[in-house]
Amino acid sequence: MDLGYLLSFLAGISGSVITVVSSYLNKKAELKKETELAILDSAYKDFELRMKMSDELRKAGYEVAVYPWDLHVLAYKKIFQLYDKKNITEEDIKSLLEDVRKIRNIYDEEN
Numbered sequence: 001m002d003l004g005y006l007l008s009f010l011a012g013i014s015g016s017v018i019t020v021v022s023s024y025l026n027k028k029a030e031l032k033k034e035t036e037l038a039i040l041d042s043a044y045k046d047f048e049l050r051m052k053m054s055d056e057l058r059k060a061g062y063e064v065a066v067y068p069w070d071l072h073v074l075a076y077k078k079i080f081q082l083y084d085k086k087n088i089t090e091e092d093i094k095s096l097l098e099d100v101r102k103i104r105n106i107y108d109e110e111n
Contacts, residue, residue: 039080043072075100
């Protein structure tokens with residue numbers, strides 16, 4: 001086999017490998033960005049709904065705790081982390097709820 005053909009073959013293979021790896025890394029970054037946007041969007045919608053509900057409850061004479069938007073972001077981030085698991089168990093859900101409860105307690109202690 002001619003050395004020129006071998007070098008051309010190796011250059012073609014290495015170019016293909018670089019293209020595949022680059023494509024994979026771009027898709028992974030795109031998925032991460034989409035996930036972050038979904039977390040922010042979900043958290044905002046939840047926050048907005050809870051603000052409307054708390055306004056109505058206050059009008060009816062109830063005292064309501066209102067948590068800032070960033071608490072909702074942290075809670076939804078935890079939820080999305082759970083979605084990455086293949087098999088979600090009852091213990092996973094209990095752990096998620098406990099984590100969210102701990103986050104809420106930190107906000108309660110600070111206010």
